[in-house]
Amino acid sequence: xxxxxxxxxMPDAFQQALDxxxxxxxxxxxIVAEAASSPPPIPLTFTPTKETFTQYLEYTDILPEYPQxxxxxYSYVVYRDKLQLADINEMVGSIQYSRTKSYxxxxxxxxxxxxxxxxxxHSSYKCSGVKLCQYTHPELKNLYHRHVTTELQEQxxxxxxxxxxxxxxxRQKTTYAxxxxxxxxxxxxxxxxxxxxxxxxxxxxxxxxxxxLSRPRPLILCSNRGEGNSPHWRxxxxxxxxxxxxxxxxxxxxxxxxxxxxxxxxxxxQFASRLGYCQYDHKQxxxxxxxxxxxxxxxxxxPHDLNQYPYFIFRSEGDHxxxxxxxxxxxxxxxxxxxxxxxxDPEQTPSQFLRSPEMQKIYDRYGVASLNExxxxxxxxAFIPRWLYKARSLKYPAGQDxxxxxxxxxxxxxxxxxxxxxxxxxxxxxxxxQQARMFLTLESVEIDMSFKRxxxxxxxxxxxxxxxxxxxxxxxxxxxxxETTESYTRIFTLIDDAIYSYTRFMDMDLGQxxxxxxxxxxHCDNLSHRDIIEELVIFCRIHFERGVRGLVxxxxxxxxxxxxxxxxxxxxxxxxWMLGTQFIIALNRQNKAQQExxxxxxxxxxxxxxxxxxxxxxSPRATVQPTLTLEAQIREQELRKRFLELQQSNDLLEKxxxxxxxxxxxxxxxxxxxSRRRT
DNA sequence: CGTCATTACCTTTGGCCACC
DNA sequence: GGTGGCCAAAGGTAATGACG
Numbered sequence: 001x002x003x004x005x006x007x008x009x010m011p012d013a014f015q016q017a018l019d020x021x022x023x024x025x026x027x028x029x030x031i032v033a034e035a036a037s038s039p040p041p042i043p044l045t046f047t048p049t050k051e052t053f054t055q056y057l058e059y060t061d062i063l064p065e066y067p068q069x070x071x072x073x074y075s076y077v078v079y080r081d082k083l084q085l086a087d088i089n090e091m092v093g094s095i096q097y098s099r100t101k102s103y104x105x106x107x108x109x110x111x112x113x114x115x116x117x118x119x120x121x122h123s124s125y126k127c128s129g130v131k132l133c134q135y136t137h138p139e140l141k142n143l144y145h146r147h148v149t150t151e152l153q154e155q156x157x158x159x160x161x162x163x164x165x166x167x168x169x170x171r172q173k174t175t176y177a178x179x180x181x182x183x184x185x186x187x188x189x190x191x192x193x194x195x196x197x198x199x200x201x202x203x204x205x206x207x208x209x210x211x212x213l214s215r216p217r218p219l220i221l222c223s224n225r226g227e228g229n230s231p232h233w234r235x236x237x238x239x240x241x242x243x244x245x246x247x248x249x250x251x252x253x254x255x256x257x258x259x260x261x262x263x264x265x266x267x268x269x270q271f272a273s274r275l276g277y278c279q280y281d282h283k284q285x286x287x288x289x290x291x292x293x294x295x296x297x298x299x300x301x302x303p304h305d306l307n308q309y310p311y312f313i314f315r316s317e318g319d320h321x322x323x324x325x326x327x328x329x330x331x332x333x334x335x336x337x338x339x340x341x342x343x344x345d346p347e348q349t350p351s352q353f354l355r356s357p358e359m360q361k362i363y364d365r366y367g368v369a370s371l372n373e374x375x376x377x378x379x380x381x382a383f384i385p386r387w388l389y390k391a392r393s394l395k396y397p398a399g400q401d402x403x404x405x406x407x408x409x410x411x412x413x414x415x416x417x418x419x420x421x422x423x424x425x426x427x428x429x430x431x432x433x434q435q436a437r438m439f440l441t442l443e444s445v446e447i448d449m450s451f452k453r454x455x456x457x458x459x460x461x462x463x464x465x466x467x468x469x470x471x472x473x474x475x476x477x478x479x480x481x482x483e484t485t486e487s488y489t490r491i492f493t494l495i496d497d498a499i500y501s502y503t504r505f506m507d508m509d510l511g512q513x514x515x516x517x518x519x520x521x522x523h524c525d526n527l528s529h530r531d532i533i534e535e536l537v538i539f540c541r542i543h544f545e546r547g548v549r550g551l552v553x554x555x556x557x558x559x560x561x562x563x564x565x566x567x568x569x570x571x572x573x574x575x576x577w578m579l580g581t582q583f584i585i586a587l588n589r590q591n592k593a594q595q596e597x598x599x600x601x602x603x604x605x606x607x608x609x610x611x612x613x614x615x616x617x618x619s620p621r622a623t624v625q626p627t628l629t630l631e632a633q634i635r636e637q638e639l640r641k642r643f644l645e646l647q648q649s650n651d652l653l654e655k656x657x658x659x660x661x662x663x664x665x666x667x668x669x670x671x672x673x674x675s676r677r678r679t
Numbered sequence: 680c681g682t683c684a685t686t687a688c689c690t691t692t693g694g695c696c697a698c699c
Numbered sequence: 700g701g702t703g704g705c706c707a708a709a710g711g712t713a714a715t716g717a718c719g
Contacts, residue, residue, distance in 0.1 A: 047680050050719095101712055108680065122681085128710085272710060274692050350702080385703065386691080 041072050044114045044301065044313060045122075052299070054315055063091040066148035066324060069296050069316035074146070076314045077114075083310035088302055090332040092125075092314065096325055098271035099125035099298060114313060119304045127318075129294035130325045133265035133278035133287035140266060141292070143323040156323055159266035175244040177281035179251045182220060184285065191233035192222050200224055200232065204249040207236075218245050220252065270325045292322040330377040337362065339387065346391030350384045402428075421498040429494050430477040436499045438464075439475045446472075460491060544569060558591045 041053035055072030061080050068074045080087060102124035109119040132141060140159045145152060182202045189196040201223045206216040218239065222232035239245060265287050267278035278287040295318045302312035341358050348356065354371070363369060371378035396404050402425065409416050409423060422429035439445070445462045462476040476498065478491050548565045561584070568580045 045680085050681055052681085098710085100710080102682075103713090105713090106680075111680075124682085272691075274694090274709065276693090382692085389704070 042075075042114070044073075044075065044315060045108070045111065046113065047108070047111045052315070063095065063314055065094060065096045065327060065329070067095055067298070067314060067316050068147045069318060069320060070146055071318070073315050073317040075316075077311055078314060079311050081310060083306050083312070085302070085306065088300070088312050090336075092123075092298075092300055094329055094332050095298075096327050096329050097294075097296070097298075097320070098128040098130070098325065100128055102126050102297070113301060115301060115303050115309060115311060118309065120301050121304070122299065122301050124300075125298040127294040127296040127298065127320060128271040129292045129320075130271055130322045131269040131273055131275070131289040132292050132322070133267040134290050135263065135265040135278075135282050135284065135287045136268075137264035137266065140264075140268075140323055144319050144321050145324060146319055148324045152324065156266070156268065159264070171242065171244050172247065173281070174242050175247045176251075178243055179248060180281055180283050180285075182252070183283070186222075186233075192224070193231055195224075195231040197224065202233070202252055204237070204245075204252045218249070268323055268326055270328055294318075294321050296320050327375075328377045328380075330383075331375050334362070334374065338384075342384075342387045342391050343394075346388050346395055348388065350381070350388060353384060353388065354381070421501055422494050426480060427491060427494065428479040429491075429498055430479075431475070431498045435475045436501075438473065439499055442475075445475060462495070557595075558588050561588075 039055070041055055042057055043051050043053050045052040053073060054075035055070045056068070056074045057077060058068075058075070059077050059079065061078065063076055063078055067076065078088075078091065106122045107119065108122055112118075113120050137159050140156065143152075143156070185191055186200060186202050189200070191202075192200050202220050203223050205219050205221060207219055208216065218237040219234060220237055221234040224230075225232035225234055237243065237245065237248070263283050265278055265282060267287065267289075269275055269278070269289055271291065273289070275289055278289055297317050298314065299317075300312060300314045303309040338359075341356070342353065345353075345356075353359065359371075362374075363371075366374050368374055371381065396408070405420075405423070405428065409420065416423065419430055419432055420428065421431055439462075442464055445464050448461045448463065458480055460478040460480060461474055463472045463474045465471075466473050476495055478494070480491065545566060548562055552562055564580070564584050564587075568577060568584075571577045571580055
């Protein structure tokens with residue numbers, strides 16, 4: 001619905017302004033100088049109650065982050081092919097001035113505007129100003145502006161740079177803050193109590209070293225403090241790297257102390273900032289952030305039919321009665337993209353997210369290596385963990401603990417059928433049908449226990465290494481909150497149940513499975529659990545190596561023990577294994593006998609304890625050196641040769657590992673930032 | 680219609696704390 | 700020391716009504 005306006009009612013200025021061939025361009029010109037000869041105002045709206053005018057008009061395809069403003073109004077006519085309402089919101093939302101909305105989206109249907117005689121919407125913001133430190137330099141405070149130019153930004157930066165020490169150097173900042181605190185407290189006569197006098201001044205001295213190995217330590221004390229007990233102030237300065245002691249000494253002991261005059265600050269924060277004080281400890285104390293108000297108004301108008309008229313007008317009126325705020329509004333299109341990526345996969349950590357291939361694509365698009373190279377507002381990335389947390393909370397409203405799982409299973413019952421065959425408060429079993437089928441085709445599986453993924457629970461994983469895929473295939477996952485034998489028995493029963501529930505229609509596989517069950521039952525009656533374990537279980541290499549090193553740590557002194565024991569891991573047959581272990585045991589006996597002969601006391605450590613924790617507690621079985629037949633002796637020689645070869649290659653490996661450890665220790669010893677380590 | 684004031688709800692932010 | 704979880708407070712938004 002549109003109202004036609006007789007051409008006669010169109011003001012000349014409007015007609016002239018509508019002539020897009022002759023736009024009125026005002027770019028980086030000095031508006032103040034032009035004010036004397038300012039052109040007649042251009043009407044933007046034609047309403048009977050109050051017409052809106054603009055003094056300046058600029059055509060553009062993108063609204064600047066710091067739109068210009070003017071007394072009679074500075075307006076931008078923004079044109080873009082296929083302009084959408086979202087684009088308008090994005091551009092208006094990206095301006096760097098904090099603002100509050102005066103009103104939003106008012107329809108104007110009866111009166112024409114600069115956009116023509118079609119209905120339009122009209123919205124309005126008010127600039128909220130900035131927050132300035134109470135010690136802001138008066139010139140900076142009064143840096144009213146209409147246009148943010150490079151010169152203005154440099155001028156603002158110069159006020160920040162005029163502070164005594166670089167704001168970026170944390171150590172210098174801390175030292176300066178310490179110095180200021182000491183001076184202030186001395187000036188308040190708060191440190192020397194009743195003995196405090198006008199002449200009390202803080203000085204930095206070094207203590208006399210106590211003993212040959214101690215070093216002099218820095219002290220801040222009152223200049224009136226003598227030897228021994230004194231009511232005057234004395235404080236030992238902590239040498240923990242946070243303070244630059246040499247700088248503190250220079251500041252405190254210099255005959256020309258920094259002038260006692262107050263210093264000025266250059267801190268400007270967005271009005272939206274919740275900081276109470278500026279980030280700089282001044283001589284006169286921390287500076288409270290104070291709201292510097294502003295009366296600038298922003299208005300924007302856009303036609304109902306953006307397809308037909310892909311224009312909108314943005315108008316800014318009044319002077320900003322404050323210096324320009326720092327550029328911290330993040331570019332909206334990029335922010336939307338990041339938000340979408342986070343919503344898609346909120347289970348990443350912030351650093352994983354920033355290094356993800358999706359983010360890498362964004363960096364590549366801009367030809368940069370990190371976000372802060374795209375826009376300075378990304379210098380602070382604290383919003384990333386918050387958004388991840390929020391997205392996770394939305395995705396898992398009941399959390400990701402047991403309650404969350406229960407919630408998910410109720411919401412999505414098929415989850416139970418397809419992946420969680422058993423769920424109780426103590427044990428959660430995860431297995432799919434494909435995993436169950438895979439399980440039945442295997443001769444062996446690996447069992448691993450993880451303590452790290454969940455806070456209170458442990459995770460037991462049955463997996464198999466597939467050489468064709470060069471990867472580990474998980475077969476079965478149990479999350480358990482108990483660690484008792486009963487709970488493990490229950491877990492292994494549940495493996496049976498899970499496989500059965502998924503594969504009950506597979507006759508052939510079921511036969512295999514039943515056969516295995518019968519086999520286990522029959523053998524369990526006749527054999528001890530140790531025998532069954534020996535028959536069925538191969539323990540983890542890492543646990544074996546840990547066991548070997550543990551024995552050495554406990555005091556086993558047999559020469560070449562580590563290399564020989566670890567060589568056992570590379571044997572290929574049971575015979576080689578038995579021979580190897582007997583060889584080591586015999587050597588150990590010999591070694592012990594020698595040590596006893598020399599009356600050297602040794603640790604009572606038994607090598608046969610070298611197995612995984614499950615068997616470790618058992619008493620070692622008596623080993624008998626067998627009497628060998630001739631045939632066996634020949635076979636033994638072959639095996640001994642093979643064992644020695646293995647041992648030799650292992651010795652080399654051991655040496656290489658040792659060298660690597662030494663190198664790592666040296667690296668660690670260097671004074672550098674320690675990296676976090678996960679074990 | 681332009682503007683202001685009010686209100687209720689939504690979102691962001693700085694800071695605290697526990698944990699690894 | 701970095702990180703994540705969480706909270707209170709403050710800023711922002713949207714809707715609405717009143718007035719000139």
